[in-house]
Amino acid sequence: MTKMTYREAVRAAIRKALRSDPRVFLMGEDVGRYGGAFAVSHGLLAEFGPERIRDTPLSESAFVGAGIGAALGGLRPIVEIMTVNFSLLAMDQILNNAATLRHMSGGQFNVPLVVRVATGGGRQMAAQHSHSLEGWYAHIPGIKVLTPATVPDAYGMLLAALQEPDPVFIFEHATLYPLDGEVDETAGHFDIGGAAVRRVGQDLTLITYGGTLGKTIQAAEHLAKAGIEAEVIDMRLLRPLDIATIVNSVTKTHRAVIVDEAWRTGSFAAEISAQIMEKAFDDLDAPVQRVCSAEVPMPYAKHLETAALPKVEEIVSAAQGMIAHHG
Amino acid sequence: MATTPVSKHPPVDREHALFLLSEMLRIRRFEEKAAEMYSLQRIHGFLHLYIGEEATGVGAMQAFTQDDAIVATYREHGQALARGISSKVLMAEMFGKATGCSHGHGGSMHFFDARRRFYGGYAIVGGGLPIAVGLALADQLQNRKRVTACFFGDGAVAEGEFHESLNLAALWKLPVVFLCENNLYAMGTALERHQAQINISQKAASYNLAASVVDGMDVLAVETATKQAVESVRKGNGPFLLEFRTYRYRAHSMSDPDLYRTKEEIEEWRKRDPIVLFQSQLREWKLLTDSDLSKMEAELNTELDEAVRFAETSPLEPVENLLEDVEGPVTA
Numbered sequence: 001m002t003k004m005t006y007r008e009a010v011r012a013a014i015r016k017a018l019r020s021d022p023r024v025f026l027m028g029e030d031v032g033r034y035g036g037a038f039a040v041s042h043g044l045l046a047e048f049g050p051e052r053i054r055d056t057p058l059s060e061s062a063f064v065g066a067g068i069g070a071a072l073g074g075l076r077p078i079v080e081i082m083t084v085n086f087s088l089l090a091m092d093q094i095l096n097n098a099a100t101l102r103h104m105s106g107g108q109f110n111v112p113l114v115v116r117v118a119t120g121g122g123r124q125m126a127a128q129h130s131h132s133l134e135g136w137y138a139h140i141p142g143i144k145v146l147t148p149a150t151v152p153d154a155y156g157m158l159l160a161a162l163q164e165p166d167p168v169f170i171f172e173h174a175t176l177y178p179l180d181g182e183v184d185e186t187a188g189h190f191d192i193g194g195a196a197v198r199r200v201g202q203d204l205t206l207i208t209y210g211g212t213l214g215k216t217i218q219a220a221e222h223l224a225k226a227g228i229e230a231e232v233i234d235m236r237l238l239r240p241l242d243i244a245t246i247v248n249s250v251t252k253t254h255r256a257v258i259v260d261e262a263w264r265t266g267s268f269a270a271e272i273s274a275q276i277m278e279k280a281f282d283d284l285d286a287p288v289q290r291v292c293s294a295e296v297p298m299p300y301a302k303h304l305e306t307a308a309l310p311k312v313e314e315i316v317s318a319a320q321g322m323i324a325h326h327g
Numbered sequence: 328m329a330t331t332p333v334s335k336h337p338p339v340d341r342e343h344a345l346f347l348l349s350e351m352l353r354i355r356r357f358e359e360k361a362a363e364m365y366s367l368q369r370i371h372g373f374l375h376l377y378i379g380e381e382a383t384g385v386g387a388m389q390a391f392t393q394d395d396a397i398v399a400t401y402r403e404h405g406q407a408l409a410r411g412i413s414s415k416v417l418m419a420e421m422f423g424k425a426t427g428c429s430h431g432h433g434g435s436m437h438f439f440d441a442r443r444r445f446y447g448g449y450a451i452v453g454g455g456l457p458i459a460v461g462l463a464l465a466d467q468l469q470n471r472k473r474v475t476a477c478f479f480g481d482g483a484v485a486e487g488e489f490h491e492s493l494n495l496a497a498l499w500k501l502p503v504v505f506l507c508e509n510n511l512y513a514m515g516t517a518l519e520r521h522q523a524q525i526n527i528s529q530k531a532a533s534y535n536l537a538a539s540v541v542d543g544m545d546v547l548a549v550e551t552a553t554k555q556a557v558e559s560v561r562k563g564n565g566p567f568l569l570e571f572r573t574y575r576y577r578a579h580s581m582s583d584p585d586l587y588r589t590k591e592e593i594e595e596w597r598k599r600d601p602i603v604l605f606q607s608q609l610r611e612w613k614l615l616t617d618s619d620l621s622k623m624e625a626e627l628n629t630e631l632d633e634a635v636r637f638a639e640t641s642p643l644e645p646v647e648n649l650l651e652d653v654e655g656p657v658t659a
Contacts, residue, residue, distance in 0.1 A: 025468065051468060057498065062457045062491030069461015069475075072446065073396075075468060077461075092488075096451050097458060105439035105447065106430030107652035141653045165657045 001184050006148075007177040009155040010040045010116070012185060014078065017162050018048050021076060024162060025052040027063055028080030028116075037082045038118055038177050060089035064115065068098050068167075071113040076162055084119040084133045084171065098167040099142035110165045114158070120173040120211045120261055121298045122309055130298035130305075132261040134171040134210070135268030138238035143167045145239040146192065147210040151181020153236060160190040173211025173261075194242030197249070201229035204255035204319055207246055207272060209235040212259045212310055219259075219315035228323055238268055246272065247280045254285040255322045259310055264292035286325040289318040339547060341614045347389075347546050348609065349623050351381040351602050353630070354405045357414050358577075360631045361404065361421060361435075365581050369638070370421045373450075374435050377405035379576040382601035383508050384409045384478075386549025387571075390504075390557040391476050396444045398459040399478040401436035402508075402575075403448055406478055412440050418634040424641035431644050432652070441658065452513070453486030455479065456505075460492050463501035463566075474560050478506045482513025484530065485521050496566040497536040504556055505568040508543065514579045515587040528570040536566055543573030544601045574599075 004012065017024045026041060032055040035042035045053040056063040060081060067079035081087045087094070094115075101109050121130030138145045146161060146168060148154045154172065161168035198213065199220050208216040213234050220230040231249050235242065250256050256276055260269035269290040276288050294308045339347075358376045365374045377384065384405035391397065399406040407417055412428055420427025421435050429439050429448070437448035446462065449455040459477035466473045483489050484507065496503045507527050511518050518525050531538035537559065541552040549571060556567040574596040578585035609615035 057491070057494060059491035059495060061488050062460060062495045065454075065457020065488070065492075066461035066464055066495060069458040069463070070465045070468070071461070072458070073462045073465025073469075075465045092451055092454060093457055096454060097449075101439075101447070102655065102658075103652045104429060104433045104437045105441070106427070106432045107655060108429070108439050108441040108658060109446070110655065110658045112657065166654045 001182045003180070003182055004151065005177065006151050006154045006172075006179040006181065007038060007040055009151045009181065009183050010158060010172065011042065011044065012183060013155045013158040014041065014044060015047070016185070017078070017159060018044070018052060021162070023074065023076040024078065025054060025075065026078045026080060027054040027056055027067060029056055029058060029082050031055060031080050036080070038174065040177070041080075060086050061093055064090035065093040065097060067113050067115070068093060068101070068111055071111045072109055076112055077114070078162070079113065079115045081115060081117045083129060083174070084117045085129050085131050087117055087133070095140055099140045102142060102166065111167050112165050113167045114161045114170065115167065116158070116170045116172060118174045119171045120175060121305065122175050122211070124300055124302055124305055126300040127297035132293070134169075134238055135260070135262045135271070137169050138241075138268055138271070143169055143239065144192070144237065146170045146237050147235065148172065149176065149210050149213040149234050149236070151179060152183055155183045156187070156190040157192065157236070160192040164192070171210060175211050192237065195236055195245035196234045197231060197245070198234045199230065199232035201231035202253055203229045204257065204322055205231045205233060205246070205249040205253045206257050206259060206315065206319070207233045207235065208259040209238065210261070212261050215310060215312050216259050216315060218312045219319065222312065222316045223319055226320070228319060230319060241272070241275070243275050243279060246276065250276055250280045251283045254283055256284070257289045257291060257315060257318045257322065259291045259315055261293055261310055263295055264290060265295060267292050286322045289322060291315050291318055344609050344614045345619060345623070347385055347550070348602070348605055348615070349627070350385040350409055351546060351605065352623055353414070353627055354381045354384065354408050355602055356627045356631055357408060357417070358404060360635065361418070362577070362581065364418070364421070364635065370435065371423070372434050373401070374421070374581040375402040375579065376575070376577045377402055379596065379600070380508055380510060380543070380573045381405055382546035382549050382605070383506070383543045383571040383573050386546040387476065387506055387553040389550045390553035391474065393443065394473050396446055396459070396462045396473065396475040397478070398446045398455040398462070398475065399448065400452070400455060400480060400483075401448065401450045402480070403438055403478070404435070407438045407440070407445060410440070410443050410445050412438065412443060412445060414630055414634040415637040418638040419641045422638040422641070423643065424638060425644040426637070426641040453479065453483040453488035456483065456488050456492035459503050460496050460501060463496065463503040464499065467499070467501055472561065474502045474504060474557055476504050476506060478508060480513065481507065481509040481511065481518050481527060482521070484527055485513065493531065493534040493536055493566070493568065497534040500563065500565040502560050503566040504553070504560055505566060506553070507568065507570045508573055509570055510573050510575045512575075512579065512588070515583070517587070528568060531568040536568055537564070538568040538570065540570045540572065543571030544599045544604060546601060546605055
């Protein structure tokens with residue numbers, strides 16, 4: 001096991017992939033000479049050269065589409081879209097081409113494309129640089145949406161994604177890059193897997209993914225001091241959603257709170273809530289709660305941004321409210 | 328910019344001449360049949376006819392080998408037929424049958440054929456250009472000497488993807504041939520109403536990319552120009568932009584009431600019908616007889632009747648298969 005940060009884990013996975021498979025290459029803005037906007041690809045240009053660590057112009061639509069074409073042409077591109085905020089410029093290629101080509105062609109073409117996207121707020125990057133839109137992507141049939149929240153997942157999920165025959169979108173919450181952890185670099189094979197139970201508990205289920213896992217675990221620790229044992233589920237993937245793990249937990253605990261950094265209305269949390277209702281209604285002692293971002297463009301001022309984002313206190317109070325509710 | 332003049336002497340042998348003519352005629356008769364089937368409600372949704380533009384699809388296709396890749400638009404029946412995809416499976420596709428080239432999943436706007444490296448069929452204007460760039464990138468990175476043909480219209484020139492794609496292809500010297508079929512209208516909006524610079528080929532200079540303008544109603548001019556462009560691209564000189572000046576005689580689609588053009592303008596362009604022009608040229612060169620033509624028409628008639636019969640009698644995909652082909656195994 002090697003100690004490394006989340007950022008280093010992604011880098012290590014890219015490096016391993018490029019070393020072992022000549023079809024793999026990394027393409028995106030500032031991945032080469034700049035070393036990556038979040039320093040993920042730092043040092044990779046020197047090792048692999050400019051053909052395989054490929055700097056692109058600021059042309060999201062063209063380089064994502066080129067990633068699709070390159071995948072159709074037999075390569076295994078990793079396209080880095082600097083942040084989910086800029087991915088909007090490539091939505092046509094993503095939805096109308098990447099996700100749709102297999103079905104639209106009658107199954108003739110698969111698009112083995114991996115797209116890595118930094119996401120989320122909390123660093124005072126303001127309204128146009130703080131979105132959490134992975135829920136929008138999870139809406140689309142034909143793609144997988146991965147949200148690694150831990151250092152081992154930052155490593156393993158990328159390697160697993162590169163084995164997939166269809167497009168995979170990996171959302172890396174920007175606050176996770178400096179997270180410390182450990183990776184087993186000798187491990188051979190990685191499956192994408194499903195949801196992970198990060199903390200076992202029997203009183204209620206806290207469900208989350210990506211950047212809010214830390215806050216959710218903190219909330220569970222606060223609740224434990226009050227004698228409430230929360231089970232924490234890290235979804236790890238939004239599409240396909242591992243609803244079975246969630247339902248298993250809710251069947252045991254009878255209460256669920258979903259923590260999602262996206263805006264509350266139409267959030268992916270709403271989808272999970274609907275599925276829990278459909279599959280575990282009779283096991284619920286209280287309505288499913290959601291802790292999401294406030295309905296406001298992300299403000300710049302620190303106190304406002306903090307107020308807009310999900311807070312540990314909100315998760316704790318939602319949980320306590322549920323325990324008090326008699327179902 | 329000068330357009331390529333047509334030679335006074337027969338620059339083509341009889342066999343090739345008759346081949347080009349029959350290819351164009353096949354497209355014309357197929358499109359007429361498709362229009363008829365649409366009116367009879369055997370074909371639904373959107374139908375965009377290639378009538379008038381046959382010379383660009385047929386002429387250009389002669390420059391590409393089976394190994395090269397073709398990316399086209401929703402007005403792609405002409406390119407699909409010229410690529411060698413059978414009229415049967417194209418008709419069946421438009422009838423929504425399981426035997427269609429896209430198994431009935433795509434319809435008129437989404438023809439695909441993996442074996443013939445025909446990569447669609449895109450309904451979003453400009454949507455195919457980045458894909459063509461990527462296919463060419465894959466060839467370059469894998470040291471394959473293949474070229475990617477990318478057909479699009481004048482409307483696409485307004486989309487950001489056109490500019491991004493030409494820049495990227497030129498920057499990386501990718502083996503793409505950008506083929507603009509300029510029929511003077513982006514749906515109902517005339518070129519001079521949507522472009523500040525109406526000379527499309529001149530836009531290539533912004534990206535340091537070679538370009539030519541070609542008379543799109545002259546199949547031999549299109550063939551010659553495309554072959555020259557493709558040869559240059561194959562030599563590694565970087566991408567090329569060809570602007571074919573052409574015209575569509577029918578409306579944008581079967582739903583279009585065509586209120587934005589005058590009958591006079593259409594009539595003027597009808598005088599340059601690429602098929603009629605080529606026929607008279609071939610007669611002048613003594614390469615075409617009446618009996619050649621009637622034989623060709625008779626064969627096409629039989630072929631298209633068979634295509635309709637095939638489409639009519641083909642099965643629909645079972646509804647139980649609805650959720651298949653959303654995800655799946657590696658295909659190639």
